[in-house]
Amino acid sequence: MIVLKFGGTSVGTVENMRKVADIVSNTYGVRIVVLSAMSGVTNSLQRIIDLIELGKNNDAKIEIENLNKKYLHTVYDLFGSGNRFKESSLRISYFNDVLLSFLDKDYSDQLVREILAQGELVSTYLFQTLLEENHENSKLISALDFMRIDSSGEPVLDDIGDNLFTILQSNYNVDIFITQGFICRNSNNDVDNLKRGGSDYTASLIGAALAVDEIQIWTDIDGMHNNDPRFVENTFSIEEISFDEAAELAYFGAKILHPQSIIPAKERNIPVLVKNTFNPESPGTLIHDKAKVKKIRAIAAKDNITAIKIKSYRMLMAYGFLMKIFEVFEKNETAIDMITTSEVAVSLTIDNTEKLDRIIEELQSFGNIEVETDLSIICIAGDLAQNKKGIISAIFNCIDQIPIRMISYGGSKYNLSFLVKTADKISVLNLLNDGLFSDLKKVESKKELV
Ligand code: ASP
Ligand code: MG
Numbered sequence: 001m002i003v004l005k006f007g008g009t010s011v012g013t014v015e016n017m018r019k020v021a022d023i024v025s026n027t028y029g030v031r032i033v034v035l036s037a038m039s040g041v042t043n044s045l046q047r048i049i050d051l052i053e054l055g056k057n058n059d060a061k062i063e064i065e066n067l068n069k070k071y072l073h074t075v076y077d078l079f080g081s082g083n084r085f086k087e088s089s090l091r092i093s094y095f096n097d098v099l100l101s102f103l104d105k106d107y108s109d110q111l112v113r114e115i116l117a118q119g120e121l122v123s124t125y126l127f128q129t130l131l132e133e134n135h136e137n138s139k140l141i142s143a144l145d146f147m148r149i150d151s152s153g154e155p156v157l158d159d160i161g162d163n164l165f166t167i168l169q170s171n172y173n174v175d176i177f178i179t180q181g182f183i184c185r186n187s188n189n190d191v192d193n194l195k196r197g198g199s200d201y202t203a204s205l206i207g208a209a210l211a212v213d214e215i216q217i218w219t220d221i222d223g224m225h226n227n228d229p230r231f232v233e234n235t236f237s238i239e240e241i242s243f244d245e246a247a248e249l250a251y252f253g254a255k256i257l258h259p260q261s262i263i264p265a266k267e268r269n270i271p272v273l274v275k276n277t278f279n280p281e282s283p284g285t286l287i288h289d290k291a292k293v294k295k296i297r298a299i300a301a302k303d304n305i306t307a308i309k310i311k312s313y314r315m316l317m318a319y320g321f322l323m324k325i326f327e328v329f330e331k332n333e334t335a336i337d338m339i340t341t342s343e344v345a346v347s348l349t350i351d352n353t354e355k356l357d358r359i360i361e362e363l364q365s366f367g368n369i370e371v372e373t374d375l376s377i378i379c380i381a382g383d384l385a386q387n388k389k390g391i392i393s394a395i396f397n398c399i400d401q402i403p404i405r406m407i408s409y410g411g412s413k414y415n416l417s418f419l420v421k422t423a424d425k426i427s428v429l430n431l432l433n434d435g436l437f438s439d440l441k442k443v444e445s446k447k448e449l450v
Pocket of ligand 1: 008043181195196199
């Protein structure tokens with residue numbers, strides 16, 4: 001059994017949907033296909049939500065009409081005419097009516113979740129209809145019937161597994177199951193979601209819950225790259241990578257995977273293969289526990305980082321000081337990414353600045369506070385175990401002209417991260433690429449690094 005997840009671009013046009021259908025048909029075994037909404041749709045749903053919140057229901061209605069037009073075009077391009085066209089057009093009108101009905105409701109968190117769920121419901125419906133047209137033995141199963149999170153938003157893997165098992169058992173003769181990424185039900189049994197980009201997480205959770213043979217994440221790039229291809233030339237796709245390294249990279253900016261999506265696969269030791277829908281022949285990246293050790297595997301950057309420095313002589317030899325600081329962040333539900341300490345100061349970084357004003361206000365009582373914005377975390381992933389010599393100097397020699405704001409090393413064996421001004425990010429990524437991967441380039445990607 002295999003899970004195949006396709007992102008928004010992969011199902012974004014009829015041409016692409018047909019490519020996805022080919023990939024699914026050419027895969028062996030029982031397949032569970034997880035789909036995102038068509039590209040741009042979740043953003044459009046978010047705009048509808050924002051407009052409803054502002055009371056601009058007429059503008060929201062125009063956005064809904066545009067979405068409906070896009071869907072009707074898609075149905076037309078998929079089926080042209082005939083019964084399947086008529087049937088799908090009717091179904092699309094139904095989805096349109098559902099969206100319009102939200103305009104009559106009061107704005108609430110639950111309304112937001114219901115609206116956000118609409119994208120995946122439509123993309124999976126369309127794809128299932130395409131597979132039917134292709135005479136595949138496939139069935140659409142609703143993620144709302146099995147995907148569960150608890151009251152703190154955490155997936156309940158056992159329930160997900162039990163629910164899925166029951167569904168699969170009563171459909172034992174089906175070859176291909178189609179389901180929605182991202183959406184789920186919460187502890188109140190209401191429609192909810194796994195946060196933006198959460199379809200990867202859905203795929204990993206299903207794969208872990210059913211202990212499948214492999215989880216495939218199909219996207220629009222040839223797997224994970226050694227550096228950010230948007231800013232650096234001569235990047236290459238990584239053939240294989242460990243779960244830990246992939247998790248660090250996903251968290252610190254490699255946009256290709258949802259940060260939490262590695263965890264369920266890692267816990268149940270299920271290989272994750274990242275592939276390109278538009279270049280299926282390319283081997284992609286295999287994330288598994290047997291990846292050959294590489295000193296330096298890859299580099300990623302995460303923007304929109306804010307650093308907060310708390311300076312206080314009361315910290316000198318005092319215990320409990322850090323705990324009090326952390327409590328402020330906990331109370332304000334803001335995650336800390338990096339932290340460095342000296343005897344009289346603590347610097348830490350956050351990426352969610354929603355509660356920044358309150359956090360600063362509450363920290364004032366501990367000492368002098370300095371805030372710096374427009375920073376980027378550069379993350380280097382690899383087997384950077386502390387007893388390996390020369391790695392740190394190799395890294396920092398490449399960027400000796402760049403001012404560095406914070407350095408974090410030793411927290412994990414697989415990561416070194418440091419903080420620079422976002423204005424310096426592109427230079428840093430390029431300097432590191434030239435210095436650490438220079439003799440490698442694409443063809444030689446198998447050689448030991450550094
Ligand atoms: N459609 C959702 C989003 O755009 C989930 C996903 O694509 O992974 O965030
Ligand atoms: Mg994605």
